[in-house]
Amino acid sequence: MNCVPGAARVGARSPVASRASHAGDVTAGKMQFAARLARRVGPPSCNAMRRANAVASAPPLAAIHPAAWRGLAGTVNLFNRSRMTPPKVATSAVSTEEAETTTEPEPIKLMTSDESEELLKIRHTAAHICAMATQKLFPDAKCTIGPWIDRGFYYDFDYKPGFSEQDLKKIKKQMIKIINKDYPLRREEVSREEATRRIKELNEPYKLEILDAIKTEPITIYHIGEEGDENAWWDLCAGPHVKSTKKIHPKAIDLEAVAGAYWRGDETKPMLQRIYGTAWGSPEELVAYNEFKAEAARRDHRKIGKELNLFSIQQEEVGGGLVFWHPKGALMRNIIENFWKDIHMARGYDLLYTPHVGKLDLWKTSGHADFYAENMYKPMDVEDETYQLKPMNCPFHVAVYKDGYFSYRDLPIRWAEMGTVYRYERSGTMHGLFRVRGFTQDDAHIFCLPDQIADEIKGVLDLTEDILSTFGFTEFEVNLSTKPEKSVGGPEIWDKAEGALKEALAVKGWDYEVDEGGGAFYGPKIDIKILDAIGRKWQCSTVQLDFNLPERFELTYIDEENSKRRPIMIHRAIFGSLERFYGILTENYAGAFPLWIAPTQVRLLPVTDAVTPYVEETVARMKAAGVRVDVTSKERLAKLVRNAEKQKVPVMCVVGEQEAKDGTLAVRTYADGDVGVITVDEVIARLEAANAGKLEKF
């Protein structure tokens, strides 16, 4: 699977069986996603392939185990061992061997604009065509800007009446007409005066503002249409574009939505109408993209969070961007945090807890009060002093350092904290757990000697890989950002630091891209993006060197010659934001969480009151073993199973009189269906092993 150019294929490690069978969790995923995933992690199990085929045309729940549903009506013997053995040759499926030999069509890669220059040109040109078409149909609509975005484009118009669904259809039709005319895209260079004259002639006030913001000359204009053609249309633009409109396939474009957006993103400026569109290289790509969108919607963490009662954000009553973790979500968060703390302590970190507010002076010293002010809330008065709600944990970790006295022998120091921070986000930009106003960083700061940088970075990269892969993320895209024009710290320390980062990456054997000059002014950094089950990339982890804060706060250690020196400071986060990571995790698994973090791991489904003592005893034994178990009864078994599957409980155990007599359970899993009749001892042993080993499946 090669869906991202330049991506570090950490998947060079041999595919783990449980990861491969994760393909089976793409319940309602189209075949394509399962196949994509399967290719990424290795050949899928027979079961996963069968599931993927079975679900291609059926709704999620009914699709899981069609045979099982037929069997469910009225009989509890469904779980009888002889019946549940899967047929040797899957009816609707390709067996593992076949899957390896038959040539499947190569899955379509849905490339983002930064991955494909050609798609970027197509999308950019489509934005122009969209504006041209819109003005043809709605001559009063004023043009503003229309950039390409990851998988499409948008164009903002000042058009007070707004656009309806019907209008979008008309605009799309008009776009197709323009495409079919195969107009050339012509670039023209003009002087600022000439550009001004032409814009005034068109009466496009926003374009004048845009022109003012362009500081270089000549001004470039892109025309659609031949010179002198009265239908021709033009826009201020730096390019690039395709050569002519027919380079865009008329069946590979679509207009998706219209939304309000303020001019320049500023709520004091006019509200514009933003038309979102998409454009691809072929109609097949557009179809795949629509499937991708549907799949992403199915996995939306806001929807799943509500369905599974994991968390809420109460915009009206409490305020936007503030997260409430409900019992099940909180339970999962606790498991995640405990894992995180344990592994950090095992890797030589110490834990810190620091306050949520502190004197504003700290943020003046750190510089945040200047360069980070727009993300910070207003300070508050406490007696006669000014305090600040923290947007970052760093100055507090620095405060702990300053409270101590360190020699070179004490370094490196590694301090980690699940630190909750508050940052201002505009009300229109918040989105579920992905963009919030209060979130918890899995933060850590390392204070070390210059010669320790490479080892420390390597340690952070190892820890990052180990933590992320425990949650099923094994494919990363890695970026190294280097010294920008304006920077603090001398060239030697920058060279040393960049060299150390490269060395650490080389030791890891990771491919990476270099963003020359893309670093922060205070130090180089490594960013790591993870790929999820449907191929989306998420920026999570960052390792950032800092030559600035130790200077500003005058941090010191005592060296071999007994003189004071500045330590190197490293900021790093692995999840980034715990809330956001939890959202990503939810979408990656579509709510069917790995067994070790699932809030309810096992549900017992007694079919008769006669087995109550046996069920109670089993629950007690499971709880004593640290297994998260609950019981539902008093319904028909089919309904109990359906409810458990809706809640995506990983393991369901049916208990009848035979099971009670034999000391067994009839086990069925969310991922694989019927597993068989297994002794209670073994079920408990397997669940304990899953918890200890952080396993995805039973």
Ligand SMILES: [Zn+2]
């Ligand atoms: Zn343009």
Ligand SMILES: [Zn+2]
């Ligand atoms: Zn920091």
